Amino acid sequence: MERTLNQYLRLATWGLPHKKKLEIQAELRGNIEILTLEYQVQGFSASESLSLALRDFGTPERVCVGMTKVYTMPILLRNIGLAVLLSSLGLGVLNSSSAQVSATNLFPNEICLTKQADRFKVNGRVFLCQSKWTAYIHLPSLEKTLEKLGVKVRRYSSAWKTTELLFPKAPRSIYIRRYSGPKILEYNNNDAPKAVAEGSFDYIDASDFFQQLSDSGLPITIKGWNYPKIGVGKTEFSLGENAQQLKGSFVIELLTRWSFHNFFGANLEFEPTYILKSDEKLFAVNDNRVQFKIRGGKVGDIYAVLTREEIEDIPQLPPSYAMGGKNMRRVFLQPLGKSLQLETYTRGKTLLPKSNAEQLAPVPVDGTGNVMVVRLTGRLDQFGKVFEIVPAKNIEVLK
Amino acid sequence: MPDANLLKGNLDLILLSILEQGEMYGLEITKEVQAQSNDYFKFSLGSLYPALHRLEQAGQISGEFRTPERGGSPVKYYQLTENGKKALASKRQEFETFNTAIRNLWNAR
Incomplete structure (x- = not known):
């Protein structure tokens, strides 16, 4: 996180006089931290919050261009030859860096979805879910994915113990799908390379998991099973209205073995x-x-x-x-x-x-x-x- | 949201106007402007800070680093200078004159 922020600040103040650069970095840092904190209060994770805050601040290039006009350009204009050289060089550097740090790219590719009018909807129906569920999860990759989605994963053991999923207050959409194949998890994003990991999802607990969904009275699509407590074909849920920009899809397969x-x-x-x-x-x-x-x-x-x-x-x-x-x-x-x-x-x-x-x-x-x-x-x-x-x-x- | 050019042309007036109410830091300025304009003015923070620094360079506002009440890293609080107050009065007059002139054109129809 600190690295991301530092990189943003570095790019936002690129080309500025050293003293001014430090001053502006301090100013931006203070404001970004406040905004980050506000997002955290809303329920976003720390890393998400920073990403959202940086998004609100706009690309570092934009800040940099603005600041350059204030501080650097007057100096450069006094030395036209140098100005031409530096401005062309500067643009090159900024362009090459933008892909790494632009606010939208701070989110991992696999969880970037297109925002809809009031929420991010992956597919199928959207419904609310509870704030806390329990599941067996033993996949570090799945945990990482969940955490990217703002779901806090608490593991009580490296072995077969309950893993708690703490869903954030802030709205999310999470996409769950069951496949009949042997794989349990795959990222499902057309824009990202498809990654597949093997793992397991506890059968019994999955039953409870989806039973809670059923009990919630919210619309749930259950397909492919003749045991309705367990099965789910495609299930999608959002945690609230006004879904935020951090939306993602991941796929959990309930193993049939x-x-x-x-x-x-x-x-x-x-x-x-x-x-x-x-x-x-x-x-x-x-x-x-x-x-x-x-x-x-x-x-x-x-x-x-x-x-x-x-x-x-x-x-x-x-x-x-x-x-x-x-x-x-x-x-x-x-x-x-x-x-x-x-x-x-x-x-x-x-x-x-x-x-x-x-x-x-x-x-x-x-x-x-x-x-x-x-x-x-x-x-x-x-x-x-x-x-x-x-x-x-x-x-x-x-x- | 107003037209981008319209907003850009009046950004200084907006910032000076909001700072007339008291000292604020950048994020606070954005929120106050947005709230007081009933969400009409929404400008990105990325464009705000260069504008603030431009006004500071022009001597119309001054900034001072201070730790905010909620704690954390220090932020830069901006406030109007005497020059800024004069500039605000001037810009306000300019805007009202312009506004009146436009309305006169409409009323002449």
Whole structure:
């Protein structure tokens, strides 16, 4: 921020006599700081406020030209030759710098939108939202985007903890869209290079998130889901009337698959595949380990067994919902505790040595609960990037 | 918003008029002018400061750095000088004469 202000002041006073330059910089600084503070009181973030204040002050070139006429030109006119040289040089410098510092360019490209009559509207309907919501966000890039939009992000943990989104008092428009693809976040701006980042948005909390929208009684478009508490196709909301100039769009995708991050630095996705119920007595306990046989497996396949406790952690979500036009049956797992289980498992000898082999999973079970067998695919590398759990078919648990 | 040329031609009169009410710093001047003109006059701060400095150079206003009441960095408070008061009286008279002349033209129709 200080750097931005200094750069503005430097350009605004370019070419002025040194003493006058310092004086004018001090004057402008004092006034800009006051205006910045006023914007902050309205609810804009510090950086936004400065940007808005600088916008109100106009481009530094304009100030510079005005000041040059007052202070520099009289001197230059006394020395015509020098004046011609300096003015041409000065214009060159100013032109080359304007792209960096002009007030409008202080906003990142990806959040600059066209202002409409009374608000900035990205697409679809605009409605008011509450000032504070909660979401799970683990993407630094998303946090940065939110902060650019004036949304304060409070993270309570680097792991799976609630992240609070504190929306500013000042009006904003934020664009939320769900995609069915695996990506969660992408900047959506025609003028900016498209950037995509992987991440996750907590499924349950997203439900609450959009439920709050529903409860607000404001118009919400929900598309693409048969579970209305969760789904959202395109959702757009503004935080108030008289929307200000700082408007942006970003896209949040609600994953249809659960994702883990920071697990061996890996990205884990879970999908329930095979649930064995205790009353069916389909599992055998051998030294507190479950033993199962897999037909059709390949060498290198990895299987994991989820214990009853873990299954109980499965949130009560609708067992099926539509995605991409296909009905897919999935259950999502609570992240907490799950990573430890898998960690234990992958540290064991869990590679399937050959097709149709029996597998002894080093997973402690108490023999009374349900067990779920899932198959992990992807690179087997604890320090690698991707693990993925996909349906494990043809599993027979040995009694 | 008035025509840009009209505003530019009367900028000194506007600034001297507002400073007649008392000393103010740049941002304050802009806000007061805007408020008292019912949002008719809105000029960018970027053009205000050169105008203030021009008037200061001409000896019609004088500036002094002071910390504002709310704190923070010092800002430059401007006030009318004796020369400024004379200039304001002159410009005001000039404006009224001009205004009267124009109205006479309209009334002659």
